[in-house]
Amino acid sequence: MRAVVYTESGDASVLELVEREPAEPGPGEVRVRIVRAGVNPTDWKFRAGGMGELAFPEIVPGQDGAGVVDAVGPDVTDLAVGDRVWTMLAQHHRPGGTAQEQVVIPAERVTVLPASTSYDVGSSLGVPAVTAHRALTTSEDGPDRLAPGALDGHIVLVAGGAGAVGNAAIQLARWAGATVISTVSSDEKGGLATAAGAHHVVNYRDGDTEAAIRDLAPDGVDLVVEVAPAQNLDLDLAVIKPRGTIAVYANNGGDEVTISVRRTFSTNARFQWVLLYTVGQEALRRAADDITAALADGAFGVGEDHGLPLHHYPLEQTADAHSAVEGGAVGKVLIDVGED
Numbered sequence: 001m002r003a004v005v006y007t008e009s010g011d012a013s014v015l016e017l018v019e020r021e022p023a024e025p026g027p028g029e030v031r032v033r034i035v036r037a038g039v040n041p042t043d044w045k046f047r048a049g050g051m052g053e054l055a056f057p058e059i060v061p062g063q064d065g066a067g068v069v070d071a072v073g074p075d076v077t078d079l080a081v082g083d084r085v086w087t088m089l090a091q092h093h094r095p096g097g098t099a100q101e102q103v104v105i106p107a108e109r110v111t112v113l114p115a116s117t118s119y120d121v122g123s124s125l126g127v128p129a130v131t132a133h134r135a136l137t138t139s140e141d142g143p144d145r146l147a148p149g150a151l152d153g154h155i156v157l158v159a160g161g162a163g164a165v166g167n168a169a170i171q172l173a174r175w176a177g178a179t180v181i182s183t184v185s186s187d188e189k190g191g192l193a194t195a196a197g198a199h200h201v202v203n204y205r206d207g208d209t210e211a212a213i214r215d216l217a218p219d220g221v222d223l224v225v226e227v228a229p230a231q232n233l234d235l236d237l238a239v240i241k242p243r244g245t246i247a248v249y250a251n252n253g254g255d256e257v258t259i260s261v262r263r264t265f266s267t268n269a270r271f272q273w274v275l276l277y278t279v280g281q282e283a284l285r286r287a288a289d290d291i292t293a294a295l296a297d298g299a300f301g302v303g304e305d306h307g308l309p310l311h312h313y314p315l316e317q318t319a320d321a322h323s324a325v326e327g328g329a330v331g332k333v334l335i336d337v338g339e340d
Contacts, residue, residue, distance in 0.1 A: 003100030004318040005058050009049030012319035012326070015061070022102040025073030030107050032085060036123035037098035037335040038064035039318075040164070041250075044326045056095035061322075063091050065098030066113060066122025067338065076107045084113040088126035088284065092277055098123075099318050101338055108281060111288040114296045119340060120310060124164070124302045124332045125291060127276065132168035133287035134279055135225045135247035136176070138272045142223060142245070143176070146290040148297070151178035155217045157239065158182045160227040161193030161201070164332055165249060167308045168300075169225040170196040172291070175299035178223075181216055183209065183232075189330070196307030204235075213239045220244065230254030240269045249274040308332050 001022050006014040025031045043061045045051055069083045079085070090105050091097030113122045136156070137143060143150040156173040160166040161182030173180050174197035181200045182193040190201040202212045213221070213235075220241030226232060229246075231253040236246045246269060276284070294300045302308045309331030313321040318335055325333050 001101040002315060003060050003096075004315060005060055006047055007054075007058050009047065009054060011048065012044070012322040014047065015319045015322065017316050017318070020100070023096070023104045025071050025076075025104050027074045028076060028107055029073040029104050030069050030076055030079050030110055031071035031102055031104045032065065032067045032087060032110065033070045033102050034065045034067040034098050034100065034337040035340055036066050036119040037062045037337050038123040038126065039321045039325045039333040039335060040064065040127040041325060042127065043097075044322045047322065055093070058095060059091070060096045060098075060100045060103070061091060061318075062097030062099040062335075063087075063089050064123055064126030065090060065103070065337070066119040069110070070102065073107075079107055079110060079112070084115070084122075085110045086113050086122035086125050087111075088130055088288065089276060090126075099315065099335060099337070101315075108285070111292055114292065116298070117295045120334060121295065121300065121302050123334055124308070128164035128332075129168040129172065129291045129300070130276055130284065130287040131165050131249050131274055132172050132225065133290060134274045134276070134283060135165075135169060135249055135272070136173055136223065137286075138247060138274075139223050139245040140243050140270060145286055146172055146176045147293065148175065149177050151176035154178045154222040155220075155241075156180050156223045156225065157213065157217075157221040157236075158193075158198065158225045159232055160184070160252070161196060161198055162189035162307070162330060163227060164308065166225065166227065167192070167196045167306070170198050171300045171306065172294060174198075175294050175297065181213060181221065192307040192309075192330070194307070195305060210235055210238045223247065225249070228253040229257050233257055233259070237263060237267060237269070240267050243268045245270050245272050247272040247274055302332055310334055312336055
């Protein structure tokens with residue numbers, strides 16, 4: 001089978017297309033024939049050495065993918081050969097990710113894809129949608145599961161609604177009944193956030209962002225899904241409702257955040273840090289189940305019509321796919337690994 005590997009940290013040029021024998025699934029594992037793989041910022045950050053030394057002598061990148069189960073290991077009862085599936089955290093603590101034609105994954109990280117859902121959608125779910133689900137389900141006054149009506153009466157502010165996680169947060173929050181406000185940096189990105197389902201879009205480069213949000217939510221917002229805390233924390237504190245939650249999932253714009261204790265006291269707000277690798281299996285499974293329910297309802301999609309343009313690369317151009325994500329491509333970068 002064909003696989004993309006790297007054996008040292010570096011830029012995208014360290015990625016190499018090779019031939020490897022497919023592995024056999026062990027107890028609690030399945031093997032998935034990957035049709036489409038998603039590329040996320042964590043993929044290039046791991047490859048570039050930003051997360052420390054390589055954990056394995058040879059690594060196949062890729063946490064997210066979609067395809068068909070083609071082998072099942074002992075003790076697996078919920079999945080069968082022929083199932084169409086989507087994956088999450090395929091490469092977490094493992095050398096083999098989704099940038100290869102066949103990958104062995106723990107069954108708990110694999111979820112059946114509804115018949116109506118494309119592989120493009122399936123390969124776009126793992127990191128973005130599960131992150132968004134976690135951000136939307138950790139509030140004191142909010143739900144710990146998402147379903148139609150779960151966020152009725154809630155106002156959700158999504159920072160960076162044109163990004164993959166922001167897009168997923170908008171779609172899932174809208175499906176669950178929230179009123180969604182999104183901040184963006186341009187009219188073009190505003191159009192993408194609107195296509196995703198945002199009720200209101202605020203261009204933070206055009207006028208008083210705090211006033212614009214307060215006009216839409218006079219009593220404040222219940223939840224902020226935050227991509228750039230170093231830049232946005234003052235705004236978040238200015239618009240958060242008492243007992244609201246600021247859920248931070250990335251460090252765009254800088255690593256350091258300064259918090260005024262006196263000012264923050266009055267909000268009774270909580271800061272929720274979101275990193276999928278340590279949220280625990282129960283949270284991952286709840287997210288997978290709820291996201292799949294949204295798919296079955298036709299409430300989650302990708303592509304221009306859903307505010308997330310797609311950029312396809314063949315497996316042999318995985319380096320170009322990594323470079324596109326690293327360069328800030330707007331939309332979702334996918335690798336075409338196998339036949340549909």
